Amino acid sequence: MSVGASVVLRVDDLATLITRLSELGYEVKGPVVRAGAIVSGALSGVGDLPKGVHDEQGPGEYRIAHGDDDHLFDWAVGPSGWKPEFFPPHDELWRARVGDGHVELVEIPDEPRPLAVVGARPCEAAALGVLDRVFIDGAHRDTRYVERRENAFVAVVECSSPAATCFCDSMSSGPNIEVGFDLALTELDDDDGHRFLARVGSVRALAALEGVAFVLASAVDFSARDAVLEGARRRMVRHLDVDGLAGVLARNLEHPRWAEVAERCLSCGNCTLVCPTCFCSDVRDATDLDGDVVRQRTWSSCFSVDHSYLHGGAVRPTTQSRYRQWMTHKLSSWWDQFDTTGCVGCGRCVAWCPVGIDLTEEAAAIVRFDGVTSVTRPSVRSHL
Ligand code: SF4
Numbered sequence: 001m002s003v004g005a006s007v008v009l010r011v012d013d014l015a016t017l018i019t020r021l022s023e024l025g026y027e028v029k030g031p032v033v034r035a036g037a038i039v040s041g042a043l044s045g046v047g048d049l050p051k052g053v054h055d056e057q058g059p060g061e062y063r064i065a066h067g068d069d070d071h072l073f074d075w076a077v078g079p080s081g082w083k084p085e086f087f088p089p090h091d092e093l094w095r096a097r098v099g100d101g102h103v104e105l106v107e108i109p110d111e112p113r114p115l116a117v118v119g120a121r122p123c124e125a126a127a128l129g130v131l132d133r134v135f136i137d138g139a140h141r142d143t144r145y146v147e148r149r150e151n152a153f154v155a156v157v158e159c160s161s162p163a164a165t166c167f168c169d170s171m172s173s174g175p176n177i178e179v180g181f182d183l184a185l186t187e188l189d190d191d192d193g194h195r196f197l198a199r200v201g202s203v204r205a206l207a208a209l210e211g212v213a214f215v216l217a218s219a220v221d222f223s224a225r226d227a228v229l230e231g232a233r234r235r236m237v238r239h240l241d242v243d244g245l246a247g248v249l250a251r252n253l254e255h256p257r258w259a260e261v262a263e264r265c266l267s268c269g270n271c272t273l274v275c276p277t278c279f280c281s282d283v284r285d286a287t288d289l290d291g292d293v294v295r296q297r298t299w300s301s302c303f304s305v306d307h308s309y310l311h312g313g314a315v316r317p318t319t320q321s322r323y324r325q326w327m328t329h330k331l332s333s334w335w336d337q338f339d340t341t342g343c344v345g346c347g348r349c350v351a352w353c354p355v356g357i358d359l360t361e362e363a364a365a366i367v368r369f370d371g372v373t374s375v376t377r378p379s380v381r382s383h384l
């Protein structure tokens with residue numbers, strides 16, 4: 001077998017794969033149910049996966065429901081995603097201890113075992129690709145991110161049940177995946193039984209499949225995959241028309257819609273914290289209870305006033321300016337910076353916004369009245 005091959009795994013084979021990944025030295029994580037949500041957690045076997053669990057999402061709404069089926073991946077995305085595994089919310093950069101008349105730099109403990117993710121969604125794999133542009137291909141390579149990412153094994157499961165908040169089809173980041181995975185799985189359940197079509201995307205995946213009982217995939221399995229993906233596309237109710245959107249947003253920085261959305265926006269930053277591509281951070285020094293000085297990198301949000309503080313004050317002092325910064329960065333100036341979109345259509349910012357603000361609706365409102373206040377195309381950066 002070689003990279004590019006496709007095989008069929010039964011549920012028991014998936015269990016063997018998880019064991020095998022662990023034997024290969026990976027810390028295996030996947031989706032688990034915790035505190036009423038599907039989040040990332042340790043996987044010791046298929047029994048930890050959300051069997052028969054489904055999610056219902058809408059603007060400002062998320063809940064899970066338990067069915068009596070035995071599907072493992074019949075849900076869309078939970079709140080946490082995989083970003084925290086590669087770009088942790090709190091990351092200790094260095095630590096110093098004051099001793100007898102001297103200051104000693106304390107070594108930061110070794111990095112944990114390499115991570116194997118089993119059950120990332122296509123949009124989440126796409127989001128890691130976006131973060132790679134920022135942390136690996138950008139002007140400043142982030143060595144910690146690089147190390148975590150390069151050592152990781154990513155098994156993606158294609159989507160069969162998008163939530164009402166998903167719009168990955170518009171962003172070309174789902175419900176299927178064609179590149180950027182070690183193993184791509186599609187959960188199938190038809191006359192041929194409950195099984196996974198598994199496409200091999202890397203040499204690592206070949207090693208992981210050693211000792212796993214599988215059969216080569218047939219045309220029937222690929223037809224079943226097509227049906228799953230077609231059904232997912234049909235069920236996706238949210239869309240974002242991205243054609244020309246970056247330019248429309250860039251020339252509508254004074255559009256009255258920004259003031260309207262600011263009347264509802266609480267500037268809480270939830271949307272940035274759940275977003276799998278937001279990467280802003282802050283560096284802070286603190287003293288812990290042992291008296292050590294700890295320098296930490298922590299997630300930050302463009303919705304906080306401090307985030308835009310320059311000498312003398314914040315350059316984005318209003319909610320209007322902060323919401324505009326967030327959305328125009330995601331959908332417009334991200335292209336200038338990283339030659340890609342900053343949004344993969346996962347819908348988390350819609351579901352986890354406490355007042356249900358919907359990015360797709362806000363973008364569409366601006367497109368509808370494009371140029372209502374402005375006729376020239378100003379530089380986005382001159383307005384940030
Ligand atoms: S902006 Fe919203 S929909 Fe887009 S990737 Fe971020 S959380 Fe997902």
Ligand code: SF4
Nearest residue numbers: 265266268269271353
């Ligand atoms: S858009 Fe929603 S989630 Fe984002 S800052 Fe405003 S209120 Fe919070």
